[in-house]
Amino acid sequence: xxxxxxxxxxxxxxVPARFLVSAPLFGLLAALVLLWHGPEIITHRWTPEIxxxxxxxxxxxxxxxxxxxxxxxxxVLMGIIIPQPVLFSSVIHTPLFLGxxxxxxxxxxxxxxxxxxxxxxxxxSFYIFIAVAIERLLRxxxxxxxxxxMLMALLALLxxxxxxxxxxxGYGGQTETFSHSLTDFxxxxxxxGWVLILIIAVAYQVIPMFQITSEYPAxxxxxxxxxxxxxxxxxxxxxxxxMDAIRPLAGMIEPSTITAISSAILACCLLIFATTTLWILHxxxxxxxxxxxxxxxxxxxxxxxxxxxxxxxxLFDKELPVFLLPVLMIHGFAMTTINGMMYKIxxxxxxxxxxxxxxxxxxxxxxxxxxxxxxxxxxxxEAAGLWQFRFHLLSLILLVLATVFPTWFYYPAALLLACAxxxxxxxxxxxxxxxxxxxxxxxxxxxxx
Amino acid sequence: MKIRQFMAQDHRNCxxxxxxxxxxAASNDWEAATHxxxxxxxxxxxxxxxxxxxxxxxxxxxxxxxxxxxEMMRMxxxxxxxxxxxxxxAMEQQDxxxxxxxxxxxxxxxxxxxxxxxxxxxxxxxxxxxxxxxxWQDKFEAWTAVEQADKV
Numbered sequence: 001x002x003x004x005x006x007x008x009x010x011x012x013x014x015v016p017a018r019f020l021v022s023a024p025l026f027g028l029l030a031a032l033v034l035l036w037h038g039p040e041i042i043t044h045r046w047t048p049e050i051x052x053x054x055x056x057x058x059x060x061x062x063x064x065x066x067x068x069x070x071x072x073x074x075x076v077l078m079g080i081i082i083p084q085p086v087l088f089s090s091v092i093h094t095p096l097f098l099g100x101x102x103x104x105x106x107x108x109x110x111x112x113x114x115x116x117x118x119x120x121x122x123x124x125s126f127y128i129f130i131a132v133a134i135e136r137l138l139r140x141x142x143x144x145x146x147x148x149x150m151l152m153a154l155l156a157l158l159x160x161x162x163x164x165x166x167x168x169x170g171y172g173g174q175t176e177t178f179s180h181s182l183t184d185f186x187x188x189x190x191x192x193g194w195v196l197i198l199i200i201a202v203a204y205q206v207i208p209m210f211q212i213t214s215e216y217p218a219x220x221x222x223x224x225x226x227x228x229x230x231x232x233x234x235x236x237x238x239x240x241x242x243m244d245a246i247r248p249l250a251g252m253i254e255p256s257t258i259t260a261i262s263s264a265i266l267a268c269c270l271l272i273f274a275t276t277t278l279w280i281l282h283x284x285x286x287x288x289x290x291x292x293x294x295x296x297x298x299x300x301x302x303x304x305x306x307x308x309x310x311x312x313x314x315l316f317d318k319e320l321p322v323f324l325l326p327v328l329m330i331h332g333f334a335m336t337t338i339n340g341m342m343y344k345i346x347x348x349x350x351x352x353x354x355x356x357x358x359x360x361x362x363x364x365x366x367x368x369x370x371x372x373x374x375x376x377x378x379x380x381x382e383a384a385g386l387w388q389f390r391f392h393l394l395s396l397i398l399l400v401l402a403t404v405f406p407t408w409f410y411y412p413a414a415l416l417l418a419c420a421x422x423x424x425x426x427x428x429x430x431x432x433x434x435x436x437x438x439x440x441x442x443x444x445x446x447x448x449x
Numbered sequence: 450m451k452i453r454q455f456m457a458q459d460h461r462n463c464x465x466x467x468x469x470x471x472x473x474a475a476s477n478d479w480e481a482a483t484h485x486x487x488x489x490x491x492x493x494x495x496x497x498x499x500x501x502x503x504x505x506x507x508x509x510x511x512x513x514x515x516x517x518x519x520e521m522m523r524m525x526x527x528x529x530x531x532x533x534x535x536x537x538x539a540m541e542q543q544d545x546x547x548x549x550x551x552x553x554x555x556x557x558x559x560x561x562x563x564x565x566x567x568x569x570x571x572x573x574x575x576x577x578x579x580x581x582x583x584x585w586q587d588k589f590e591a592w593t594a595v596e597q598a599d600k601v
């Protein structure tokens with residue numbers, strides 16, 4: 001038996017909490033930047049302001065919460081501890097937080113040196129996290145598809161981060177200047193590799209378990225991660241071919257054919273994943289209204305809409321509004337999924353930590369000092385989650401409309417995004433506040449023994 | 450049949466009772482809800498007993514590890530039992546919101562517990578206790594027989 005096998009309950013509360021609470025802060029910041037600058041920033045694809053907004057969302061909201069969730073999941077589900085979890089999470093969280101801020105500020109304030117600062121901070125945070133997480137996962141005795149898909153997602157993250165740093169240093173004047181094909185390369189590894197594969201990996205675990213549905217089909221679980229990984233690599237061929245060093249090889253294969261085949265395969269994977277998820281949710285045994293499930297349904301609907309628009313525009317060779325697909329992918333699919341999962345993860349972790357402390361009192365024979373540990377729906381009430389969902393849904397609809405009719409919908413969309421993110425932040429902070437009060441009561445009771 | 454298969458299937462059976470009690474409580478059908486909750490707790494206690502009385506001690510004897518994963522699993526069983534009591538109290542008071550909140554807390558605790566067992570611990574048991582495979586088959590049959598007798 002592996003000596004370091006540990007089916008521990010949870011790392012300390014502050015480990016995942018700092019990541020989860022930081023995420024909507026960046027969501028809110030992104031909305032404020034949109035409000036500050038006005039609709040002209042979405043007329044061209046690569047305005048510095050929109051790059052700042054996109055990175056506040058992808059690094060500040062998505063990567064932030066995904067890393068936090070992995071810090072929680074790796075020890076708990078993979079049966080393998082991360083040593084010094086509080087120290088480790090600070091070493092990852094602080095540079096990720098400051099690096100994301102610096103990157104956004106570098107674009108917004110046009111300070112080239114900040115790109116170098118951001119690259120150093122983000123590189124430090126991500127490379128350490130990736131190295132530790134891969135090493136830990138390789139030692140895990142867990143053989144569920146989630147483990148191998150987490151490894152694939154980390155590989156995709158490694159590529160995304162490396163390309164991102166190269167591109168950022170380009171802004172900082174350290175490497176070749178900006179390249180469109182490298183940007184597409186960075187974007188596809190980030191969104192279709194890292195984000196998509198990790199969300200699918202987590203969905204395999206949480207949807208059948210928490211909604212009491214049937215399992216995803218075995219073929220689906222076994223192959224989808226690999227197929228997506230290969231297809232995303234296929235998308236990169238064109239970018240690689242455009243590099244000077246590889247140019248002599250270019251005549252051997254037709255990169256655009258590979259791109260077309262890879263895109264078709266990816267579109268099929270996205271549709272299969274989204275429709276399977278909607279189907280098993282529809283057939284679930286728990287016939288109870290559930291806010292997190294509404295978030296899943298919205299996320300899958302966004303994914304289907306995005307893929308269909310992508311496929312149709314490619315087939316009929318039509319230009320789509322520049323930000324339509326990114327809004328559906330980043331906000332509609334990824335942020336929606338994570339927002340929904342936060343409403344399960346955070347209250348449960350709070351309940352777990354409080355009930356362990358409460359049990360300590362019981363074993364100390366101090367039953368009279370025990371506090372009533374609130375159940376998860378008292379920590380974040382369903383109604384609070386549901387209202388925030390409505391704001392989030394409305395912000396998505398308005399953001400989609402704003403990509404088509406910016407003059408009419410830009411400001412309402414930015415305003416609603418700000419409201420939805422502020423509401424999420426409020427719900428999470430209120431839960432953390434409740435935890436602090438109860439934890440203080442419990443430690444006072446233990447201290448007075 | 451392997452330990453993992455048998456016990457994972459038993460988890461799914463418990464889930465069915467859980468869902469039944471939850472939807473009855475949500476629609477304020479307290480008679481059906483109380484009955485389904487009794488069935489659920491009965492199925493769960495039987496499952497936890499099999500682990501605590503038979504599987505965990507066998508695994509602990511084989512590996513010599515007493516304070517590792519089985520200890521953590523026993524602690525989670527205790528947490529579940531505390532929630533069973535709270536669910537029963539809410540059911541007696543016919544307090545739908547309280548019941549659904551406690552039940553959902555239990556659902557998450559129970560499912561993350563099940564994931565750890567199904568994805569790691571049971572597979573290890575299948576490896577470490579493989580020599581006694583015939584004995585396990587007999588035990589599975591005996592447990593199933595007791596369950597069916599209970600239903601009658």
